[in-house]
Amino acid sequence: MEKKLKNLEEECLKAVIKAENLEELKKLEIKYLGRKGKLTLILRGLKDLPKEQKPLIGKLSNEVKNTLEKAFEEKKQKLESAGIEKELKKEFFDTTIPGKARKIGHIHPISRLQEEVERIFSQMGFAIMDGPEAESEYYNFEGLNIPEDHPARDMQDTFFIKGKGDKKHGRMVLRTHTSPVQIRTMEKYGAPLRVIIPGRCFRYEATDASHDSTFYQVEGLLVDEKTSLGHLKGILAEFLTRLFSKPVKIRFRPGYFPFVEPGLEVDFSCFICKGKGCRVCKHTGWIEFMGAGMVHENVLKSGGIDSKKYQGWAFGFGLTRLTMMRHEIDDIRLLTSGNLRFIKQF
Ligand code: FA5
Numbered sequence: 001m002e003k004k005l006k007n008l009e010e011e012c013l014k015a016v017i018k019a020e021n022l023e024e025l026k027k028l029e030i031k032y033l034g035r036k037g038k039l040t041l042i043l044r045g046l047k048d049l050p051k052e053q054k055p056l057i058g059k060l061s062n063e064v065k066n067t068l069e070k071a072f073e074e075k076k077q078k079l080e081s082a083g084i085e086k087e088l089k090k091e092f093f094d095t096t097i098p099g100k101a102r103k104i105g106h107i108h109p110i111s112r113l114q115e116e117v118e119r120i121f122s123q124m125g126f127a128i129m130d131g132p133e134a135e136s137e138y139y140n141f142e143g144l145n146i147p148e149d150h151p152a153r154d155m156q157d158t159f160f161i162k163g164k165g166d167k168k169h170g171r172m173v174l175r176t177h178t179s180p181v182q183i184r185t186m187e188k189y190g191a192p193l194r195v196i197i198p199g200r201c202f203r204y205e206a207t208d209a210s211h212d213s214t215f216y217q218v219e220g221l222l223v224d225e226k227t228s229l230g231h232l233k234g235i236l237a238e239f240l241t242r243l244f245s246k247p248v249k250i251r252f253r254p255g256y257f258p259f260v261e262p263g264l265e266v267d268f269s270c271f272i273c274k275g276k277g278c279r280v281c282k283h284t285g286w287i288e289f290m291g292a293g294m295v296h297e298n299v300l301k302s303g304g305i306d307s308k309k310y311q312g313w314a315f316g317f318g319l320t321r322l323t324m325m326r327h328e329i330d331d332i333r334l335l336t337s338g339n340l341r342f343i344k345q346f
Contacts, residue, residue: 109346131181137170139180143302144259157204174202178219186303191310193223216319223312244271260293290317
């Protein structure tokens with residue numbers, strides 16, 4: 001009996017070593033340790049052994065059983081990890097290869113300047129308004145005191161949108177300036193008012209280094225019972241000083257826009273040469289900045305505001321041109337060219 005057990009152990013261990021996969025191993029386990037397995041049958045026969053042999057053979061049988069169980073378990077783990085390795089080898093992944101850096105974009109210089117302008121005016125108590133880019137002739141012209149036959153209509157070459165439009169508002173156009181939103185804001189909120197309106201404008205004109213057919217403006221409008229051009233001057237000087245982090249002076253010259261009276265052209269002292277004269281200010285010490293003036297009483301009326309009780313001032317400057325000045329860009333068309341080599345510099 002003792003020999004039989006030893007032979008069985010040897011035979012089984014050899015077979016376990018040879019087993020090449022888990023399926024084969026399982027079959028062997030059933031063959032030797034299963035309910036009708038070779039060792040199980042021997043163990044069952046123990047009860048028929050003579051009494052004196054029972055303890056010795058019993059002990060030996062248990063030892064053989066434990067050895068075989070251990071051998072099966074070890075081999076099982078070996079085969080399993082070999083299987084995982086095989087799978088991993090199939091999908092080889094080299095963790096030492098350096099990663100690919102993700103390309104990160106950044107805010108366009110015009111948008112960044114717009115955010116700064118909005119922040120500064122918000123700090124001074126101005127609300128930020130928005131209006132439609134496709135606008136009616138009424139809001140773009142008539143409401144702003146520019147009647148159909150007024151020569152000022154020639155000042156802004158316009159993109160007209162196909163269609164007849166309606167009697168009051170006329171045809172649709174791509175807005176030529178942000179000023180139409182002055183009336184929309186007055187109609188909606190009444191007086192007093194303190195707003196800026198940044199936005200995109202369109203003009204049907206030949207492009208050159210300082211003119212594009214699409215560009216950004218920022219409109220400003222303040223309506224109150226007692227306000228004057230002195231307030232406008234103070235607000236603009238404060239705005240530019242905060243924007244350039246340098247003291248900036250403002251200069252008014254007479255100008256003409258049908259929607260303001262009196263009308264002004266506003267210049268500011270060159271932020272680069274501090275007024276001494278340089279390339280950016282064309283050696284004048286001053287930079288032409290924008291149109292402005294006291295809101296014409298007809299415009300206040302268009303906005304439904306009592307012009308006897310309230311006055312207002314308005315301004316409109318080119319955000320795109322200010323971006324060019326700030327970064328000393330000499331061709332406006334580069335800003336919307338989609339040329340990444342150019343735009344990545346900012
Ligand atoms: C106007 O558009 C008036 N609505 C401004 C205004 C508002 C005056 C309120 C009075 C009261 P103007 O046509 O000058 O004005 O344009 C204002 C600014 O827009 C210009 O100074 C310039 O910076 C910018 N601009 C005008 N046309 C172009 C263009 N084709 N390309 C780039 N910027 C332009």
